Structures are given as C-alpha cells and as structure tokens.
Amino acid sequence: MRIASVEDDKDQSELIRQILVDAGHECTSFGDGRSLLRALRDQVFDLLLVDWQLPDIAGPEIVSWVRQNSGRLPPILFVTSRSQEEDIVAGLTVGADDYMIKPIRRAELNARVQALLRRAYPEAAQQEQIVRQGNYCLDAGARTVLVGGEPVEVSPREFELALFLFRNIGRLLSREVVEQAVWGRSIGAGSRTLDTHMSRLRIKLSLRPENGVRLTSVYSHGYRFESVNAADEQAE
Template sequence: MRIASVEDDTSQAEQICQLLDEAGFECSSFATGSAFLRALRDQAFDLVVMDWQLPDVSGYELVSWVRQHSGRLPPILFLTSRIEESDIVAGLSVGADDYLAKPIRPGEFVARVRALLRRAYPKTLHEDDLIRQGAYIVDARRRVIALDGQNVDLSPREFDLALFLFRNIGRLLARDVIEQAVWGRAMDAASRTLDTHMSRLRIKLALRPENGVRLASVYSHGYRFEATAAHE
C-alpha cells in the first residue's frame, strides 16, 4: 500500500520511510505541504503521515484541505512534537484519525499505521490482495496488474480505478460512487475525467470479452464491469 510522509526534517523523513519500507509499504516523502498537494493531483495514497510544523503551511491546514477535497479517505496520522492536549484535540477535530508524539518509537509507529489501514480498508489487507479474473491478475499489495502474464504500465490513478472495478465486478456502479472511491469526491456533472480514465483503461488493459471481462457504459448512470466466458 502507498503511504505519503509529509516531513521536513531530513533524518526523520528517512527514518519514517525506512520503517515503512521494512514493514512492506511503499513510502513517498514530501518536505513541504505544497509538494504534497502537487503530488495529489495525479497520485493516490492509502495513508498519510503528517507533521504539524512545516516550512510553508501547517499540517493542520493540510489535513483540513485533504478532508474537504478527499472525504473520509485516506486515513491521516499526525506525527509531531506538539503534544499538548489542545493540539491533540485540534488535530483530531480537523480530520486526523490518530495522533502520535515524537520522538518516533518504531514498533508503536508501525503498529499504529497497520491499525489505521485495517480500519480504513478491511478487505484490502486480507482476501482481496490477489484477484484473478480471465486473463488478468490484480495484485493489490504490489499495485500491479498483469494481462496474460505481462505487467501493464498504469498511472497510480489508473491502477486505483482498475482495482475498484475488479473488486466490484458484476455490479452496476454509479458515476458518483466511482468518483468518490477513486478521487475522494464526486465531480461536476460536466467533467469528463472519469470517462477519460475509463477509455484509457479499456485500451491499456484490453478490456474485452475474449480476455474475460466486459466494461459497459450505462447511459445516465455509470458503468458496469462484468465477467464473460472464461479466458482460454
């Protein structure tokens, strides 16, 4: 799973990513709030580890922005030296899911991260890690999709959308449900973002009946992604 660390102290940022990498997660580190926000334009993260004091914007403001634009997910863990009760209350009230004081205690830090992920994605860490359908193998943990044994090059957002489709195969999916799950918000009715991403997936993943799936647009509602005859 992909975790963003927003931390301006170089040594602490390295420690955070090292601990997460050793625990089996993929960590991306950002030294400023603006760098993190730029990354959110085309990347999706499963959890955010947030420092409070940053050189350009406060972690408090960043958490508020993420919650306003992305909804309940991703879970956010404040990791900060600000440990007054008023700070903890403010951090949790603005939208953080947990609060951990520095200095980092490695065992507790990793345990808190795992606990937040289990609560936020109860299926992702268990039976849905590997999905097989027709000619496809979807590896949620490694964030890889293989078609006939060959990994397909997808952007982070394309992978998130494809994973959502494969996890909901056979269901009629409303546009706003897909947008909320993948982008964290329902988009304007005139937006073509979802349709553009669906078109790219259809081409990149060769979403055709001969490969074991069918992607169909349902007028005025959304999409249906369904299984077809077994891939030979």
Template sequence: MRIASVEDDPSQAAQICQLLEEAGFTCSSFAAGSDFLRALREHAFDLLIIDWQLPDVSGYEVVSWVRQHAGRLPPILFLTSRADEADIVAGLAVGADDYLAKPVRPAEFVARVRALLRRAYPSAPHDDQLMRQGCYVVDARRRKIMISGLDVELSPREFDLALFLFRNIGRLLSREVIEQAVWGRAMEAGSRTLDTHISRLRIKLALRPDNGVRLMSVYSHGYRFEEAGVAAAEQSDA
C-alpha cells in the same frame, strides 16, 4: 500496509498522508532523505513514495540506496514535478516501480498505490489474515501455520517471528527491525535470542528450498526470507 512518504513540502506531505490514511493505510512522513534512510534501519515499510527534489540527498539517490541495500522490495513510487521523459526513464532505471507527476490527483494516486501493492504482494490477501507461500499457509487470525495441510506446533513468540517473516518476504531485514517488531525492543549487544528463535523456526517449519522458501543470514545486518526461486535466480545473475 505501512507506507513511507518522503516529501519536504509540508502541505503536500500532509495531503499524501491524508489520502493514504483515508484509503486505510498507515503513513509515516519524512521531510528529508537522510531522515528516512535512518528510519529504514529500524522500521519496515510495504511501499515508499519518494519526491525527486529533497533538501539534502535527491530522491534518485534515496531510491538507488534502497535498491542496493534492500533488494526488489518494497515497491517505490516516484512522486515529483519532474515529468520530462528523460527523468521518467532515469527514475525507473534506478529502481522505481512507477512514476507519478505532481500535482497529485487523489483518485489516480490511490489507484496507483493499490496497483503497486497488488503487483508486489500478489499472494497477500486484503485483510492480511491468511497467507500462502510455497507449501505454507499462515493463518494470522487463528495463529496457526500449516505445511502441506499439517499444523505445526509453535510457541507464541515463534509464531510472532514466523508471521513477521512471512509478511515481509523478499526484504532484507536488520536484526533491530525484527527484534523491535517481535519483542518490542532491540536486544543488548551479543544477545543470541533472535538467532535461537530463527534456528528453531528453520527446524520446526522446515524452511528450505524444496518447500518453496529460503531463510538467509546476511552478515553484519540480519536476515532475508525469500521465495526459493527468487533467491536462486538472484544468485545465478550475480
């Protein structure tokens, strides 16, 4: 699991990354909110840990931007010295999923992180090798995808793209993030390589609501792969 920490204090940033990496996670640390927001356009994270008081934009503003542009995922943990009830309410109201006061208590911190990940990705196994979503079973170890128990024939690149989408279900993914993850580079402007592979997956995997998923193109940004029920609920609330 990939976790981003936004913390401007060097010693606390180092402690956060050390605790996460000792717990088996990958941690990317950012000292400013603007640095993190730029990185978010090119990289996907499974969980965000954000300090409220940052040197440029506030953690509150960072959380607000993430929720407006990325939706309900990834989960967000506020980690800050501001522990008044009004601050807690404000942080949760803007879109944080949990709130932990400093100083960091290592065991509690790691437990909160694990709990957030379990709630956000309930169908994801700890080893990330076998995933179930709707009618689909994705076996990362065997590099196989099954629909209602039947194997689907995919090229290696098609499988890599499908695996990335299933691992990031519910997220708004930019074209650059997908291309970097699957091809290892961003494509030149005007390239239709990603769109062609997406079109093939739609057909081969029957990515449609009656199979429990929906793959949507987001104008000028990229794609969002979602549970069909979640997407329908969001559209009805709009």
C-alpha cells in the same frame, strides 16, 4: 500500501521512510506541504503521515484540504512533537484519524499504521490475514501455521517471527529490523535470542528448499528468507 509522508527534517523523514519500507509499504517523502498537495492532485495514496510544523503550510491546513477534497480517505496520521492535549484535540477535530507524538518509535509507528489501514480498508486487511508460500499457510487472525496442510505448534513469539519472515520474503533483513518488528526493540549485539528463535523456526517449520523456501544467515548483517523452486534445487 502506498504511503505519503510530509516531514521537513531530513533525518526524521528518512527514519519514517525506512520504517515503512521495512514493513513492506511504499513510502514517498515530501519536505513541505505544498509538494504533498501538488502530488495529491494526480496521485493516490492509501495513508498520509503529516508533521504539524512545516516550512510553508501547517499540518492542520493540509489535513483540512485533504478532507475537503478527498473525503474520509485516505486516513491521516499526525506525527509531531506537539504533545499538549489541545493540540491533539485540534488535530483530530480537523480530520486526522490518529495522532502520534515524537520521538518516533518503530514498533509504535508500525502498529498505528497497521491499525489505520485495517480500519480504512477492511477487505484488504482480511486478505492479508492469510499468507501462503510454498507448502506453508499462515493465518494472522487465527495465529496458526500449516506446513503441507498439517498444523505446527509454535510459541506466540515464534509465530510473530514467522509471520514477519513470510511477509518479507525475498528481502535482506538486518538483525535490528527483525528485532524491532518482533520484539519492539533492539535486543543487543551480544544476545543470541534472535538466533535461537530462528534456529527453532528452521527446525519446527522445516524451512528447507524442498518446502519452497530458504533461510540464510548473512554474516554481520542478519538474514535472507527467500522463495526457491524445489524442483530446481533437486536438479542441482
């Protein structure tokens, strides 16, 4: 999904962008409200993340402009440090769909973004429920895994990990990114929890080239899960 984020703090802006990109979205960052509004005149975004306090235009003014000119779409998420009840009410009243209070937490931001996208684009969300790759089929709704058409039993955490891997195939994934996405927190450098779960998945799901995938450990970084051509692998 294409997401626009307007945030004047460079560190916060980069954090938001990185979280969204790690989750598989495209993210365009803007440092002020006017830049975002100019972009909205000729670009289409599936979701907007808006800070309240900006150097030129206040967040509620941006939300009001979008609603007057674009209707109910795209959905809008306030991401702000303003935590008073009257601020939350005002933000939702002016047309925002959700309201998230800083500090930004990776798991919470991902959850709110996914919830808004599911509600706004139900057909796309339904299509994303099924992930197919090689001999694998994962159903996010039913929480089932098929390998070569046969069901494989996995634990809830193993399913979350498998789903994250298959949704991010071809990307280099740091340990922290995987931990935040699956466990909602950084587990710690000394823990073997992630490695243990990866090892179990590798065995249970037969994550091998003959099934069209390869799971590789990347020293001091994390993992790479990629698609491979089984015929080419055998030829080599």
